[in-house]
Amino acid sequence: MHEPHAATYPNTVIDVLIIGGGLSGAMLAAQLLRQPGQRRIVVVEPRPELGRGEAYSATEPGHTLNGNAARMSVDPDNPDDLTQWLAQSIQAGSWPESAEQQVPIAELFPPRGLFGCYARQRLADAEVMGGRSGSTVEHLCSEVDDLQVGSEGVVVQCANGHQLRAKRAVLATGMFTAARTPRLGADGLRQATLDPWDVSAMRGLDPQGRVLIIGSGLTMIDALVSLQQAGHRGPIDVFSRHGLLPHVRRQPPSWVDFLAADPGVRSPRQLLRSVRAQCRLAIAQGVDCQAPLDTVRVHIARLWSQASDRERRQFVRHVRPWWESHHHRSAPPGAALLQRLLEEGRLRIRAASWQGVDAVEGNEVGIRLRLRGQQATTRVTGAALINSMGIEYDWRRVDRPLPRSLLARGLVQPGPLALGIAANPAGAVLDAQGRASECLFAMGPPLRGMWWESTAVTDVALQAKALAQLLARG
Template sequence: MSQNADILIIGGGLSGTMLAVQLLRLPGQRTIVIVEPRTELGRGEAYSAVELGHTLNGNAARMSVDPDNPDDLTQWLTAHIAAGGWPESAEQAVPISELFPPRGLFGVYVQQRLAEAQAIGATYGSTVEHVRAEVVDLQADVDAVQLTLSDGQRLRAGFAVIATGMFPAARTPQTESSGVNAAALDPWDVAAMRQLDPQSTVLIIGSGLTMVDAVVSLEQAGHRGPIEVFSRHGLLPHVRRQPPAWVDFLGEDHSLRSPRQLLRELRRQCRDAIAQGIDWQAPLDTVRVHIARLWSQATDVQRRQFVRHVRPWWESHHHRSPPLSAELLQRLHSQGRLRIHAASFKGLEPDSNAAVSIRIRRRGEHETCVVQGAALINSSGIEYDWRRVARPLPQQLLARGLVQPGPLALGIAATAEGAVLDANGVPAKRLFAMGPPLRGMWWESTAVTDVALQAKALAARLVV
């Protein structure tokens, strides 16, 4: 086949779009093709939300897609609001940098930055094309990478980048399915929730940020009944606040390497902050920029210790809830409508007397029990283990040894530059990855700032 493009990007959500933006900004003529089944680029799973209540979990000052300008989103929002956009922002009496924009609006911001990059690229003779399809197979040789698409097309290019983004457990077919998704409501489907009896009991599996979204969806759908949430540890995300600056203690002391050392020192720093009347989130927020270094230099044993013993508390403290959503959860909890249970989900139960029944085991107990409700929502988060993702491309790549699972089976393995490692550990010459597929490499590889930095670095690597 003749070559269709210089660079093929598999996935047109935030990761793929940001890579295209960085490539278009670089001097030189190149043809970029993004393969994405959705009608729009720049949205993906995260930013396709249409409800105003589904907001970013970080304020504008933390969510710039430009790694060279941390105020980029704040500046865009300032102009957008001044032009009459997002009038609801006036209800939040805070500076624009502290606003938590709707995720759908963030998608508009990403799309505008892409359009601006296309204009820059046009001056160099570069183009980007959106092909609406799903990649179902990939082959690579010494000269090029060839993609097979769901509509039968085949595309060929000098390089390909896996930028497939996240696989939400609620929307991802699994190789070892428990049948939960077939019985559950989509956490973001407000229209479907409007069909429920407003006073009925809703069961939710998982208590992270997807659960927060699900509760927001139920509220906007007019649901006024009980909500029962089940998760192993029963931990809720803390509310995100805007703490003052704190000393970068990890930047000053690189001897802190193991999870045990980090936790001991972080707790000490938080106690010091509280003693000074400063929010404990201030020391915690300084850890953010060091996560990739700490994770990459940790041993597999240390990583397993972190995932097994620390991860639930890390997730609830670090991946915090937007203030308005947290206020809703607090209100429902104080009313007795929202109850959080530390319990493990053990499966669905057939029951002719209820719309849905699940079997759980409460924390600290040996026996299981059955809980009934009118509806079930799977809010168990993101599926990072590609071996469990029943999509054509992950399954084909794993089956033919073109990729291997990443550390702790999180995403896929790659070099520090993003070159994918095959089953034998050999780095690919023409196949790269970025964003959530590299979760096992960097731990935090999903946040906007992480993706933006990876996009810039990978773009520079691809055009050398």
């Protein structure tokens, strides 16, 4: 895989242009390379390596996957693919710390940086396979600033000056994390906060200083790990709207797929009632209640897509915080650190509504909150502030050139409940008039509004395979 020379672009047309080379873009490229036929694939990604993206560029070993190896295969046809790769990798000495966990390889939670190596290796394997039929993949290390659709495909303008022409393009932009994404209409939060994954910056803090964290999900766990590795030993205050924490991921036994047996379950209320009944049944039998919960995930896309907008709003308003807490679980090491900090009294979790950030004064930063049960605004100060509010899915609030351009040109429209962008079931993007594009597609996190769960490795792997097959036929 190589950075192509500028002269290769002006008079050539790319078969498939992939915008974004994180995990989504890399998996799509790998699946396209496995398809019969000869095609030229170009991936535009500003990072120096494909396959890592935002999530898997982490370098600290403490930042691990939140799913064990058996759940994280990038090959939809082989659920044991990551387990098999890890076995070879550990035998070669690449992860000696794995021996400390003393569990089968399938139950290990690898560092995210190591998972990025795995994704890159699988793309390299696919590149060899594609080469046999004349297919190629090129990495252009830049960012797409603008895109136009014409009668013969798409034309994109890159930040480095390249203009590319392609028969088809795919928006595989991945996740816009709140901590690293400029937000339209923001009140200075990004300028006042530390990156949750920047251990080197945290080493500059007063080790005993009070740290404030906004958000209590998985990014907060990462922030705690970063602070620990940076040598921070002071108090930590975490604020979130509901004050809920991620559950630890356990390894429950298998459970009957009760939703497959009861197709009448359709609404969020029916789903919640059925799940609660199954959890009570599991507990009565001495079975981990995560067992019935784990059977729900394969049905989420169907349940979400067939729900009305009213039912979706009900789910987001009333069920979403508990869904996130129960299903987006923490790896055991992170959960153990969280529990230890709570027991030591260094960590406090408080339910509060975010109101804004005050100007940084000297070595302190102040934030405004409304604590649960109170009407007045409370000001809290600390030595540092970390934004752990997860992912920004509303493209209208993302201050980046490509989302702004696509929305302004009417080439895309917000997805259901303003989550990501709208597309048809095959991934063809819908424009402002609701027309499905013949040359612009999307996959992964941008389709959150279509399928709800569109970020997990297994979800994206299945989308990549289906979209590659569709593109290969065209």
